[in-house]
Amino acid sequence: MSFTTHTTRSGFLLPSIHSVPPFFTEQPNPTTQSQNISQWTRLILAYARHRRLFVLRLEDAETSGGDWDEVLRNERINRRVLPSHLSAIMESMITNGQAVYEPPKQTRAVLLYWRLPEEWAEVLHSWATDTANLNTILTFYEITDPPVPSPLSDIPITLLRRVIAVLAKTGRAQVISTGRTGSGEENEGVRFFSGGK
Amino acid sequence: MHRLGGVGLAAFERQIESQRSFAELSSELSKAQVDHLHSQLTQFRTALSHFAATHRDSIRRDPAFRHAFQQMCSSIGVDPLAGPRKGGWWAEMLGLGDWQYELGVQIVDVCVSTRERNGGVIEMSELVRVVSKLRGVSSGVITEDDVIRSIKTLQPLGAGYEVIDVGGGKKMVRSVMKELDEDQAVVLSEAQSEGGRIVEDILVSRRGWARERARAALENMLLRDGLCWLDEQDESTGRSYWVPSAMRWDE
Numbered sequence: 001m002s003f004t005t006h007t008t009r010s011g012f013l014l015p016s017i018h019s020v021p022p023f024f025t026e027q028p029n030p031t032t033q034s035q036n037i038s039q040w041t042r043l044i045l046a047y048a049r050h051r052r053l054f055v056l057r058l059e060d061a062e063t064s065g066g067d068w069d070e071v072l073r074n075e076r077i078n079r080r081v082l083p084s085h086l087s088a089i090m091e092s093m094i095t096n097g098q099a100v101y102e103p104p105k106q107t108r109a110v111l112l113y114w115r116l117p118e119e120w121a122e123v124l125h126s127w128a129t130d131t132a133n134l135n136t137i138l139t140f141y142e143i144t145d146p147p148v149p150s151p152l153s154d155i156p157i158t159l160l161r162r163v164i165a166v167l168a169k170t171g172r173a174q175v176i177s178t179g180r181t182g183s184g185e186e187n188e189g190v191r192f193f194s195g196g197k
Numbered sequence: 198m199h200r201l202g203g204v205g206l207a208a209f210e211r212q213i214e215s216q217r218s219f220a221e222l223s224s225e226l227s228k229a230q231v232d233h234l235h236s237q238l239t240q241f242r243t244a245l246s247h248f249a250a251t252h253r254d255s256i257r258r259d260p261a262f263r264h265a266f267q268q269m270c271s272s273i274g275v276d277p278l279a280g281p282r283k284g285g286w287w288a289e290m291l292g293l294g295d296w297q298y299e300l301g302v303q304i305v306d307v308c309v310s311t312r313e314r315n316g317g318v319i320e321m322s323e324l325v326r327v328v329s330k331l332r333g334v335s336s337g338v339i340t341e342d343d344v345i346r347s348i349k350t351l352q353p354l355g356a357g358y359e360v361i362d363v364g365g366g367k368k369m370v371r372s373v374m375k376e377l378d379e380d381q382a383v384v385l386s387e388a389q390s391e392g393g394r395i396v397e398d399i400l401v402s403r404r405g406w407a408r409e410r411a412r413a414a415l416e417n418m419l420l421r422d423g424l425c426w427l428d429e430q431d432e433s434t435g436r437s438y439w440v441p442s443a444m445r446w447d448e
Contacts, residue, residue, distance in 0.1 A: 003444060017314075021394075022426035022439040029423045035313050036426075079430050 008070040012050045015043065018071075024079035026088060037092045040081075044089070045098060047071045049114040054156050055102070057109040061086040102158055111159060120159065121166040123151050125173075128192040137176055137189045164190050171195050257296065260340040267346070300339065301347040303328050308358070308372035315442035316424040317373030320389065321360070323445070324370050341368070363389070369442060375422060380414040385443060388425075393444035395425070396437045 003016040017023050017039055027033040044056065053067055060068040061083045073080040081089075090110050093099040102111035115123070124143070127150050128134055144155055152160075167173035172195040177188055255262045307327045311319055321341055329339060348370065351358045359371045363386040371377060377385075383404060388395040400411035415438050418424040424440065431437035 020426075020439065020444070021430065021437070022428035025427050025429045027427055029420055031423045032316075032426060078432065079428075 006076070010051060010070060012047055012070065014071070015039075018043065018074060019077060021077055021079055024074070024081055024085070026082075026085045033088075037089055040089045041093055041096070041098060043071060044093075045112065045114045048112045052154065054112055054154075054159065055109060056086075056090065056099070056112055058083050058086060058090075059108075102156075111156060117159070117162045117166050120152075120155070120163040124160075124163050125167060125192060127152060129194070134192050134194050137191050139189050143190070167192070258337045260338050260343065264340065264342050267342075297343075297347055297350055300328070300343060301351050303331055304344060304347055304370075305351070305358075305372075307331065308370065312372060315440075316422065317375065318361075318369050318371050318377070318385070318424060318442040320442055321368040321370060323442075344370070365390075380410070381418060381422075381424070384414055384418060385440060388438075388440035388443040391443075393439050393441065394428075394437050395440060396431070396434050398434065 003019045005016050006014045006019060008014060023036065023039070027036050047068075047070070048054070048056070051067065056068065057066075060066045061072050061081050064073065072086070087107065090099065090107070093110065093112075094101060097113070097116070099110040099112050101107060102109060128138075131146075131148075131150075140157055140160055143152055143160060144157065146153065155163075164173050164175060168175065172193050174191045174193070175188060176191055249256065249266075252262070252266070256266055257263070304324065307324060308317070308319060311327070321344065325339065325341060325344055328344070332339070345360055345368075348358050348360055357371065357373055357375075361369045361371055361377055361382060363369055363382045365386055367386055367389055369385060384395055384400065387399055387403065391399065395415065397408055397411040397415065400406045400414070401408055406414075415425070418440075419427055419438060424442070426439045426441060428437045428439055429435065
């Protein structure tokens, strides 16, 4: 038997370890377990980046049919990640700053940082510069759903807020409250400034 | 009464005299022998150097020739790695000392970089395969024999590099300071024939082990040594062990 890489239907290249049966079991030896977790973390973040997935939930391991089936399951060897295993992986990602619990104060869903907020900040700022959106007020919606798809399309609002906060710290962005919409939601906007780093 | 050598002072002197003559004769003899030996050695050395220099390229490139040459050296008691200069005689004549060390460094490189997934034990053919890949095609073929020799040169470093015979002609290289007991060697060799997977039943039925012995060996490898991975979703037994060093990986 030999362990090979596999290209999924979405065009993602799974590493050869994904075809190794024990990869899908939590390891009782702490050293082995930490290797297992770090391999999983790398795989999950790479897949999230490939498919632009921002959220990982325990449900993804509990039931099939979600966005994560290609990674959390391997039908070819009949193995899947069990929820407790996924929970341990999530916990380690939180500890290493590669994800945050979202919403906070629960442990069933995480927001994945396949780019750190600091990295997103640079992406966001150069997007604003390139699209000539400096010094004007943009709504969050205009950023997450721009007419021309951008690297920031579909970025979750919670992550966007953190990213803007990073820029605000260096004086390159300012959050502006534009009152409330008819439905009572707070309507927020942001203004970007060129500002050197 | 007449004793040989007589009595009196003259006898003492005569004795001292003869001792001196014997000593002179003996030192002359041994000097001649040493000289003879020296000239023989020089001659041998010249011949060997000449041979090595003429076949330098073949020695470096052709593993079979290299092996034959090394065997010849060892059978006449010449250690090619020993010598007055750094790297020894090989280094002087062939640059093979460096070659050997270079291979050693590559072996360490492979062992260390794969340690994470195999717990510090790598199968010989796998090691040769990965090292060869690392070296590229141009630098020639290396064999198991070269690897074993290089590992021997690594021994003074005390890093615990060792070649283990697991039986059935299979060899493994251990790169961690851990003693492998006999049972573990058996487990490694059985796992190898199964592509990495090993369960109690295999050890019980093929090796006639008691179930407790099989379980203890496997659990020790799993928990204490980190030499295998656990699979709790095994279809037939529900619990199987996988030895990464016995698995074939395609990158």
